[in-house]
Amino acid sequence: MALYTRVSGSVGMITLQNPPVNALSAAVRQGIVDMMDKALGDPKVKSVVICGQNGRFCGGADIREFSGNMTGPPLVPMIHSMESAAKPVVAAIEGIALGGGLELALGCHYRIAHSKARLGLPEVQLGLLPAAGGSQRLPRLIGVPAALELITTGRHVTAAEALQLGIVDEVTEQNAVDAAVKFALRVADASLDARRISTFPCPRPPATDAFFERAMQQVRQNARGAVAPVACVQAVRAAATLPYAQGMEREKELMATLFTSGQARAQQHCFFAQRAVNRWSMPNGARWDTSKPRPVRKAMVIGLGTMGRGITVALAQAGLSVVALETTEKQLMEAKQAVSGMLERTAKRRAVAPGFDKVRYSRDMRLAADVDLVIEAVFEDMPLKKKIFQQLSSVCKPGTLLCTNTSGLDIDQLASQTRNPELVVGMHFFAPAHVMKLLEVVYGPRSSPTAVATAMQLGKQMGKVSVAVGNCRGFVGNRMLKPYLEQAFFLLEEGATPELVDGALEEFGFAMGVFRMSDLSGLDVAWRIRKADELAVTDAPAGQSTARSRQGRRYSPLGDLLCEQGRFGQKTGLGWYRYDEPAGRVAKPDPWIQDFLERYRAQHALVARRMDHQEVLERCLYSLINEGFRILEDGIAAGPEDIDVIYVLGYGWPRHRGGPMFYAGMVGLARVLERLEHFHREHPDVPGLQPSNLLRKLVASGSPPVHRWKEVIKKLHSQL
Structure with a gap:
C-alpha cells in the first residue's frame, strides 16, 4: 500500500509501505495510482515527493507475483501517467532503488539520493530485462554505453556514481526525504518539458551497427549461454534506433519471451533458494535459526596461506578485530604484506577505510585466550589440525567457538580433541575467501545449535551466503565434485581430450571446464589428498589393486602420472595444458598430453573412440x-x-x-x-x-x- 500526507504546506508525499524493501506489489501499485490522483487533484499541492518507509525507497517488483496471475494496475502505464503529470514529482531515494524501483524513479521528474543509497537494474540476474521502460529511459538519460553496461550486468551503483553518470540530480548526506521536500518546493513552478525522460532523444553511438555488433559479441562471450543479457542488448539497441513508443513495444516483446523461459525460472529458483537456506533444522530437531548466536567481536585466524589471508581480510572488512597467527617470522611478514595489500585494494574499490588497525599479527598461540572465535586455516593435514585443536582447547576461554576451514576432513575427529566438542564447527570458505560469496557451515552430531547459529551469523556479517551442511567426507560441494572429476578422467581414458571435455562444459555455461580449473587450482593439491588416502599410483598398498582399480572399483591414475612428471598446472607452466610461462593464464593445447594419453591407452589395451x-x-x-x-x-x-x-x-x-x-x-x-x-x-x-x-x-x-x-x-x- 501507499500512505499519503501533505507536508510543508504544498508538497504531497506518497510513502510506499511494503516491508522489507517496499516491493511493487499489486497493493503498492494501486496505492501509488490512488495517491497520485489525490495529490494531483489537490489544488493546495504544487509538487509531489515519492519515498519508501524505513529508509528504503523500493526494491523493485514483487517477485512472488511472477508465478501467478498479475493483478492490480500495470507498472508501465502507471509510470507513464506519473511522468506526464503536470506537477513536479521528486523521488527521494534512500537505501535502494533497484529494478522496478529505479524504473519508478526514472518516471519521476527529479531524483534525490542519500549518499549511501544503491541503484541498479538487476533484472538480468533473474533471467529478465528491465521491462517497465528501464531499457528505454536509461540510455536516453545517461547514454547508450553506460546504460548498456548497467543493464547487461545488473550491477548496482553507489549514489556518487549515479550522480556522476547523471541518473540522479542531487546526493545528500542528510535525510533524503527532507532534502527531496526542500527540492520539491524549489521546483514547484518549474517547466517540466525538459524533465520527461521518454521525450529525450537517445544519443546514438558512432557507427551504431558496428557498436552493437561488438557489444553483442562481448555479451554472448560473457553470458556463456544465458539469453537474458542478449535480450538486454537488443532492447537497448531498440532505444538507440527506434522512436520511444516502438522501443517500448520491442522491450515488451523481448520480456514476454524471457518471462516464460526455462532460464528465467532457473534464475528465479536461485533467488528464492538463497533465501531458503537460512531456514534449517538439525537432525536432532534443534533449529539453529531460532537459536541466539553469540556475539563475536574478536577472532583469531591460524595459518596465513592463501585461504587464511582471505579469511583475515573478510573478518576485518566485517569490522572484527583479528589476530592473524603464523608459525615463523618470515611467513608472518609475507602474510602481513599480502593482507595489507588486499585490504588496501578492496577498500579503494569500496571507497571505505582499509581497516589496517583491525589486524594484529603474531606467532603467539596464547593470544587465543582473548578471542571469541578461532578459525583454523592450515593446510589439509589431520594430525596437524588435531594438534592445533588440542592446544586451543587448553588455551581458549570457556565458550570460544572453534572452527576449521577444512574442505572435507572429518570435523568430528577435531571436536574429539577438545573439552567442548559442542563448540566445534566447520567453516569451509572458498577461494578467494574475501571475495567468494559461499560459506559451508559444517556441523557434527555434537555441534550445538548456538555454535551453528554463531557461525552462520558471522558468515552473514562477512557478506556470505551461509549454508548449513552435515559432516561427511567432502561435505556437499566436494563430495559431489569427486564423481564429476572421476568421469572426466574416465572420458580421457576412453578417447576424449581435455579440450573436448572442457569445451562441452564451458559451452554448457561453466566459466572453466574440469581440466582448466584443475590447472588453475594446482594438480598437486588433489594428488596430496589421494596419496594420503593411499589411492595414488605410487602409494597404493602392494598387491592391493591394479593401476586402474582401487578397492574393487574403477580408478584413473592419469592425474597421479601427470604429477609425477612435475606438471602441476599454471604454477609450473605445464599441466593438462601448456602455459607460455609459469603462472601464465592462457591455456594452450599441448601435443605432449595427446602422446601421453595415447601411450597410456596402449599400455592398458584401451581403444579410443569418438565421443560428443x-x-x-x-x-x-x-x-x-x-x-x-x-x-x-x-x-x-x-x-x-x-x-x-x-x-x-x-x-x-x-x-x-x-x-x-x-x-x-x-x-x-x-x-x-x-x-x-x-x-x-x-x-x-x-x-x-x-x-x-x-x-x-x-x-x-x-x-x-x-x-x-x-x-x-x-x-x-x-x-x-
Whole structure:
C-alpha cells in the first residue's frame, strides 16, 4: 500500500509501505495510482515527493507475483501517467532503488539520493530485462554505453556514481526525504518539458551497427549461454534506433519471451533458494535459526596461506578485530604484506577505510585466550589440525567457538580433541575467501545449535551466503565434485581430450571446464589428498589393486602420472595444458598430453573412440547430480535448494541453469535415471553411476517439481 500526507504546506508525499524493501506489489501499485490522483487533484499541492518507509525507497517488483496471475494496475502505464503529470514529482531515494524501483524513479521528474543509497537494474540476474521502460529511459538519460553496461550486468551503483553518470540530480548526506521536500518546493513552478525522460532523444553511438555488433559479441562471450543479457542488448539497441513508443513495444516483446523461459525460472529458483537456506533444522530437531548466536567481536585466524589471508581480510572488512597467527617470522611478514595489500585494494574499490588497525599479527598461540572465535586455516593435514585443536582447547576461554576451514576432513575427529566438542564447527570458505560469496557451515552430531547459529551469523556479517551442511567426507560441494572429476578422467581414458571435455562444459555455461580449473587450482593439491588416502599410483598398498582399480572399483591414475612428471598446472607452466610461462593464464593445447594419453591407452589395451559433447555432459553432470540425491538421502543437506546454492555460488554452476538439482528436474528425472542406468550397465565398476534410491523414488512418485522433493525425502527417511 501507499500512505499519503501533505507536508510543508504544498508538497504531497506518497510513502510506499511494503516491508522489507517496499516491493511493487499489486497493493503498492494501486496505492501509488490512488495517491497520485489525490495529490494531483489537490489544488493546495504544487509538487509531489515519492519515498519508501524505513529508509528504503523500493526494491523493485514483487517477485512472488511472477508465478501467478498479475493483478492490480500495470507498472508501465502507471509510470507513464506519473511522468506526464503536470506537477513536479521528486523521488527521494534512500537505501535502494533497484529494478522496478529505479524504473519508478526514472518516471519521476527529479531524483534525490542519500549518499549511501544503491541503484541498479538487476533484472538480468533473474533471467529478465528491465521491462517497465528501464531499457528505454536509461540510455536516453545517461547514454547508450553506460546504460548498456548497467543493464547487461545488473550491477548496482553507489549514489556518487549515479550522480556522476547523471541518473540522479542531487546526493545528500542528510535525510533524503527532507532534502527531496526542500527540492520539491524549489521546483514547484518549474517547466517540466525538459524533465520527461521518454521525450529525450537517445544519443546514438558512432557507427551504431558496428557498436552493437561488438557489444553483442562481448555479451554472448560473457553470458556463456544465458539469453537474458542478449535480450538486454537488443532492447537497448531498440532505444538507440527506434522512436520511444516502438522501443517500448520491442522491450515488451523481448520480456514476454524471457518471462516464460526455462532460464528465467532457473534464475528465479536461485533467488528464492538463497533465501531458503537460512531456514534449517538439525537432525536432532534443534533449529539453529531460532537459536541466539553469540556475539563475536574478536577472532583469531591460524595459518596465513592463501585461504587464511582471505579469511583475515573478510573478518576485518566485517569490522572484527583479528589476530592473524603464523608459525615463523618470515611467513608472518609475507602474510602481513599480502593482507595489507588486499585490504588496501578492496577498500579503494569500496571507497571505505582499509581497516589496517583491525589486524594484529603474531606467532603467539596464547593470544587465543582473548578471542571469541578461532578459525583454523592450515593446510589439509589431520594430525596437524588435531594438534592445533588440542592446544586451543587448553588455551581458549570457556565458550570460544572453534572452527576449521577444512574442505572435507572429518570435523568430528577435531571436536574429539577438545573439552567442548559442542563448540566445534566447520567453516569451509572458498577461494578467494574475501571475495567468494559461499560459506559451508559444517556441523557434527555434537555441534550445538548456538555454535551453528554463531557461525552462520558471522558468515552473514562477512557478506556470505551461509549454508548449513552435515559432516561427511567432502561435505556437499566436494563430495559431489569427486564423481564429476572421476568421469572426466574416465572420458580421457576412453578417447576424449581435455579440450573436448572442457569445451562441452564451458559451452554448457561453466566459466572453466574440469581440466582448466584443475590447472588453475594446482594438480598437486588433489594428488596430496589421494596419496594420503593411499589411492595414488605410487602409494597404493602392494598387491592391493591394479593401476586402474582401487578397492574393487574403477580408478584413473592419469592425474597421479601427470604429477609425477612435475606438471602441476599454471604454477609450473605445464599441466593438462601448456602455459607460455609459469603462472601464465592462457591455456594452450599441448601435443605432449595427446602422446601421453595415447601411450597410456596402449599400455592398458584401451581403444579410443569418438565421443560428443552430449556424452561428456551426461557422464559428468549426471554423476554429480546422482551424488546430490545421495546427499539428500543421507540428510547432509536440508534440501535441493541448499545444494543448488552451494554449486551456483561456490563451484561456478551457471545460474541460468538453476543449480544441479533444479537442472535435473528441468531435464526430466526419468531421463536422468534412464541415462544413469545406461552408463552403469556400460561401467558396472563405477558405483557413482548406479542411480540413487531417492532418484528412483522421485521418478516413481511422478517426478514432482523440485520444491516438493522434501515430501518424498521425508517419506524415504521414515522408511529407513
